[in-house]
Amino acid sequence: MKDIERDDKLIAAASALSTEISPDRDLWPGIEQAVAAPKRSRWTPMLAQAAAVVLLVGASSGVTYFAVKEEPLVVQVMNADLRFEQTAFGAEQTLGSVYRSAQGDYQTELNKELERLSPEVRADIENNLALIKDAIAQIDLALEENPDNVLLQELLVKTYREQHTLMRRVGALTQHVMVRKDI
Amino acid sequence: MKRTLVFLLGGLLVTPALAEQQVDKTIDAAANGSVEVYNTAGSITVRGWSRNSVQVTGEIGDDVEELVLERDGDDVLVKVKVPRSHGRDIDAEITVNVPQGSSIEVAGVSADIDVEGVNGDQSLQTVSGDVEVVGVSADLEAASVSGDVQVTGTGEDGDTSAATVSGDVSATDLAGELEAESVSGDVTVAGGSFDRVYFETVNGDLIFAAELRGGGRLAAESVNGDVEIDFKGEVSASFDIETFNGDIDNCFGPEPERTSRYAPGLELSFSQGDGDGRVVIETLNGGVSICN
Numbered sequence: 001m002k003d004i005e006r007d008d009k010l011i012a013a014a015s016a017l018s019t020e021i022s023p024d025r026d027l028w029p030g031i032e033q034a035v036a037a038p039k040r041s042r043w044t045p046m047l048a049q050a051a052a053v054v055l056l057v058g059a060s061s062g063v064t065y066f067a068v069k070e071e072p073l074v075v076q077v078m079n080a081d082l083r084f085e086q087t088a089f090g091a092e093q094t095l096g097s098v099y100r101s102a103q104g105d106y107q108t109e110l111n112k113e114l115e116r117l118s119p120e121v122r123a124d125i126e127n128n129l130a131l132i133k134d135a136i137a138q139i140d141l142a143l144e145e146n147p148d149n150v151l152l153q154e155l156l157v158k159t160y161r162e163q164h165t166l167m168r169r170v171g172a173l174t175q176h177v178m179v180r181k182d183i
Numbered sequence: 184m185k186r187t188l189v190f191l192l193g194g195l196l197v198t199p200a201l202a203e204q205q206v207d208k209t210i211d212a213a214a215n216g217s218v219e220v221y222n223t224a225g226s227i228t229v230r231g232w233s234r235n236s237v238q239v240t241g242e243i244g245d246d247v248e249e250l251v252l253e254r255d256g257d258d259v260l261v262k263v264k265v266p267r268s269h270g271r272d273i274d275a276e277i278t279v280n281v282p283q284g285s286s287i288e289v290a291g292v293s294a295d296i297d298v299e300g301v302n303g304d305q306s307l308q309t310v311s312g313d314v315e316v317v318g319v320s321a322d323l324e325a326a327s328v329s330g331d332v333q334v335t336g337t338g339e340d341g342d343t344s345a346a347t348v349s350g351d352v353s354a355t356d357l358a359g360e361l362e363a364e365s366v367s368g369d370v371t372v373a374g375g376s377f378d379r380v381y382f383e384t385v386n387g388d389l390i391f392a393a394e395l396r397g398g399g400r401l402a403a404e405s406v407n408g409d410v411e412i413d414f415k416g417e418v419s420a421s422f423d424i425e426t427f428n429g430d431i432d433n434c435f436g437p438e439p440e441r442t443s444r445y446a447p448g449l450e451l452s453f454s455q456g457d458g459d460g461r462v463v464i465e466t467l468n469g470g471v472s473i474c475n
Contacts, residue, residue, distance in 0.1 A: 117292075117310065117311070118293065118311065120311070120329075121293070121310060121311040121328065121329045124311075124328075124329040124348075124349045125328060125329065125348065125349070127349070127367075128348050128349050128366045128367050131366060131367055131385060131386055132366060132385055135385050135386070135406040135407065135467070138406070138407075138467065138468070139406070139467060142427060142428075142467070145445075145446075146443070146445070146446050149427070149442075149443075149446065149448070151425045151426075151427055151442070151448065151465060152427060152467070154465065155404070155406060155427070155465060155467050158383070158404060159385065159406060162366070162383070162385060166348055166366060169326070169328065169346070169348070170310075170328055170348070
């Protein structure tokens with residue numbers, strides 16, 4: 001009950017207050033001056049924005065250009081002896097000197113190892129090497145007719161690799177067993 | 184005089200047979216140790232047994248210097264020692280019993296190698312001779328130059344390499360990863376289950392009749408041999424097959440296409456199942472057949 005009585009007193013006091021308050025000075029001249037003043041030009045920020053856009057577009061275009069532009073084609077002239085791919089274009093092409101050198105080393109080692117083996121095993125190995133050479137010749141022949149055939153190029157490389165693997169394997173096996181100091 | 188000459192000649196003929204020496208040596212060994220066996224000529228038979236010892240038995244030629252059997256920690260060495268200038272009778276036919284859990288390294292020159300019941304890793308090499316292994320359950324490397332290589336597994340995963348130059352390779356009931364190759368012989372993979380198979384030959388045929396696991400890889404290359412693939416069970420892989428001058432038979436549906444108007448080659452690319460595995464086959468003159 002006490003709360004209700006207090007509220008009633010507050011409402012009555014508020015009703016007794018004046019409904020208009022006059023400012024202590026005349027504010028209108030200031031307002032009128034502000035309203036009558038010329039509008040501030042919007043060109044300045046618009047130009048700034050436009051300039052920013054141009055700058056942004058230009059910068060991004062530049063970045064894009066430098067990112068996607070093709071490097072000038074640098075033609076590297078390689079020594080013909082280093083071009084192993086030449087083997088993939090027919091039997092008349094020459095093998096690289098590095099390959100020929102490796103081949104020579106393997107052949108020298110192989111010949112040494114073959115001397116250790118019986119005539120039968122030696123003949124067997126030589127027959128298989130001849131077989132691989134025949135396979136290489138077949139692929140070479142096919143490549144002369146189809147120089148851009150990827151399958152033939154792959155097979156040729158793999159068959160050359162097989163030739164080296166065979167030569168290495170014979171050497172490794174015989175050396176592993178026969179050159180042991182303890183035997 | 185004539186009888187004396189006949190007697191002497193007869194004696195010469197009989198001498199090599201009498202020259203063989205019987206050997207029987209045993210040494211203690213670790214249950215999971217390593218055993219190295221070297222024998223230049225003759226044969227090497229290795230058997231896994233349940234004892235923790237290594238036993239060597241057999242016959243060695245009269246010109247063999249010594250049969251060495253030594254232990255150094257967990258390693259045992261067996262070697263048939265021959266003179267540097269080989270005599271005419273250095274052959275040795277030996278059987279080596281080793282603890283089942285051993286890993287072994289066996290090498291010969293003109294010797295067959297026969298292994299069974301060894302559970303550890305194995306390295307087996309000979310120049311002229313066959314290699315036969317039964318019960319492979321770990322990593323294996325088996326190689327010959329002039330001879331066949333036959334490997335039989337237990338279905339346990341391992342990393343297997345089997346290679347020969349003049350001879351056939353046969354891999355049965357292996358699992359895991361396999362590399363197999365021959366120059367003039369066939370390579371046959373029968374049974375088993377694989378994550379990765381790579382096999383190649385120059386003039387022999389490649390035959391695969393086994394399971395390729397999900398996500399598995401199979402690559403087969405041949406110059407003049409045929410490739411026959413017969414997948415056991417379902418296969419899920421993308422296939423790329425190309426021949427320069429061979430037919431392609433495919434049970435999975437798609438037909439091969441000519442690689443060029445001017446060349447006889449065929450190519451076939453398709454996906455089977457989820458296509459998560461990969462099969463690549465290339466031949467020059469060989470035909471290709473794929474079924475399951």
